[in-house]
Amino acid sequence: MTERATTSQPTPFATRQLHPAGSADVPWWRDAVIYQIYPRSWADADGDGIGDLPGITSRLEHLRDLGVDAVWLSPFYRSPQRDAGYDVSDHRDVDPLFGTLADADALIARAHELALRIIVDIVPNHSSSDHPWFQEALAAAPGSPERDRYMFRDGLGEDGSLPPTDWLANFGGGAWTRVTEPDGTPGQWYLHLFDPSQPDFNWDNSEVRADFETTLRFWLDRGVDGFRVDVAHGLVKDPTFPNFGKHPGGLMEVTHEAPYWDQDGVHEIYRSWRTLLDSYGVPERIMCAEAWVAPADRLARYVREDEYHQAFNFDFLETPWQAQPLRAVIERSLASNDSVGAPATWVLSNHDVLRHASRFGLPVGAPRPNGIGADDPQPDAELGLRRARAATTLMLALPGGAYVYQGEELGLPEHTSLPAEARQDPTFARTGGLELGRDGCRVPIPWTKGGASLGFNDTGAAWLPQPTSYADLAVDEQTGVEGSTLELYRALLTIRRERRLGLAALAEVEGLGDDVLGYLATGPDGRQTLVVANLSSTPIALPEGAQVLVASGELVDGQVPADTCVWAQVD
Structure with missing residues (x-):
């Protein structure tokens, strides 16, 4: 233009x-600021070192005072926790680590009392290998209805000992694992685009589709206001299963060329989900796509009028701290979303990437590492925080919605000195430590400067250790302090709402x-x-x-x- x-x-x-x-009279989600809680690391009510739903409920006033509109909760469902809950064994129950269904109901009710909406995570690309369906598939024969719920294929070679394709897993290694059949012989292979404990569903299977619609209704009927959909671009695979030979991560610029990312068939699934959500009436229940998709016009297809309400703008997140690239991505994002009548959805940090207070302290233009260790070049903490504050101020002025990751309002940096024995991201183990993974951005957040776990709980236990730098960044150290990052966020969100900058x-x-x-x-x-x-x-x-x-x-x-x-x- x-x-x-x-x-x-x-x-x-x-x-x-x-x-x-935009009009001042629009649905709530078109300019909402939504805050991501990573339940393991928010607040721990029972003192076992892992955050939980009662802990979240006890701290919701912090978000009301911050000035956000809604809360997105990463998974709290039943899971063996091999990938911190993104390996779900039952989407319609709460894992005992986090509490009970009654605790979930209490959290939803309290959030609504505080005028906060609740968004929950849905993980439709894969299940846990502990899911009853996958256990049934392992016990069943090739070609059975049980196996058809997942992506089982015969291997190549005379004895079937070679994987069906050369696809690689996002967490390292190959994307196929061979099973042992019930009679003890080597058998078929199943697809897992992430960890072997996360077998991919077959979305051509009607049972899979019906079961997820049941899950959506289950949580909508309990009062949730929407869903963030994990790996939204990955559900459908090219039915010809061609070889590809590239790592599935880092494909933002050619996403749709990968035979398992951004396939056209995903859109029919989401149109059916949108019809389901719309049936609940006003206020609108929403979906936000975690779709690592580029170019921008491909991403815009996910937010057409009858599909998703929002899709994370990862193109913006991945842009370096340089004026021309930022100028271009802002204009490109607005133009592509305007073409389908959708708001842009801005984001700078989440549970899968380096916190932007550290990312912006690395050399400009360098590739974003998957984790930082003590022996790696360290971010410039002062420069990184100054740029992160500026980037957030820019982001929250842009029209559309925005997401804020827990702790960024405190200016938390990445934990860059985690010992190897503390790391739990499956990427670390699957790559033999070559990629450190995402643990550094998932560390429990600090509430009070005093105490062994900085207010995360009363026992001092923590599933990941906190860096010493977090003490001075605790909520009680920043509240009411002029110039603190917490007070900057509060001011930005107050002015954004008063001036309706999102519209x-x-x-x-x-x-x-x-x-x-x-x-x-x-x-x-x-x-x-x-x-x-x-x-x-x-x-x-x-x-x-x-x-x-x-x-x-x-x-x-x-x-x-x-x-x-x-x-x-x-x-």
Whole structure:
């Protein structure tokens, strides 16, 4: 787009329209800020070292005070916990590690009392190998209805000893495991795009489809407000099972070329799910896709009117701290989603990637590592946090929805010195330690500076050890402290809600310099918010008349220093 912005008031600078304004009267999810809780690491009520549902319930006021709209809970279902709960053995029960169904009901009720909506995780690509269905498949014969619920195939070679394809698993190693048949002979192979304990479902099977619709209804009937769908781009595989030979991770730019990612058949599944959700009426129950899909127009297909409500913008998350790539991904994301009438859904951190307070402290443009260890080059903690605060300030000004990962409001860094014996991510074991995995972003968060587990529980037990740096970043150390990261988030979320920035028209401000991002957000009420992010190495002046509303860092003689983002009122 190149046309000039149409705004309610004249501006003293040139702008270029990127995105039209939304109506103030829209469904809640179109501009919601949703906070991710990783249940193991939020709060531990029973003191066993693993967070639980009663612990979450006891700390929900923190989220009300923070100013988010909803909470997304990572899995708390029955599971042998070989992949921290993403290996589900029963989607319709709570694992005793986390509590009971009654605890889930109490959590949902308390959240609603606090005007917080609840989103729960659904894991449809695979089950646990402990799932009753998979155990039935192992006991059944090749070609049986029990095996048809999963992806069983005969091996290649005269004796079937070679896997059906050369596909690789996301957690390392091959994506096929051979079973021993009930009579003790070597048998068929089953597909697992992740760990061997996570066999992939066959989504051409009507029982699989019906069972997941039962699961959706089970939780909707208990009052949840929606679902985050794990590996949403992976359910359908190319039926010809061609060889591919590339690692399934790191394929963001060619996702749909992999024979198991972003296949067209996924969309029919999600259209049926959307019909189910819509049958529950108002307020709308929603779905958000974890779809690692690129380019942007492929991702936009997931958020067409009759499919998902939201899809995480991983293209934005993966963009380095450089002005031109950020400028391009913002414009590209808005244009592709606008083409299907969907809001963009911005995100900077989650339980699968390096926390952005550390990621932005690494050399710009370097590949994002899968974990950092004590012997690896260490992030620049001060630089990383300064850039993370600026990036969050930029993100929360953009139209659409946004997700916040637990602890980022405290400026928590990645734990980069976890000992090998503490690591639990299956990636670490499957790759022989070549990839450290995701444990460093999953460490229990600090509530109080004192205490053996920084307020995570009263016993000092913790399933992953906390770094010493977390003590000074605890909630009680930042509450009410001017300039703290926690108070910055509270201010940003308050102003975002007051000005309805998630529904604003957005125009790019021209002429600020190649390394400066400038946007003018015009809310439904006509108020204009200038957003300026300085990614250059020298301070810059704000346009004349701009009145600062909030800044990610201190201004210097009224100027915006490097790696700082400002929101300002303009008349």
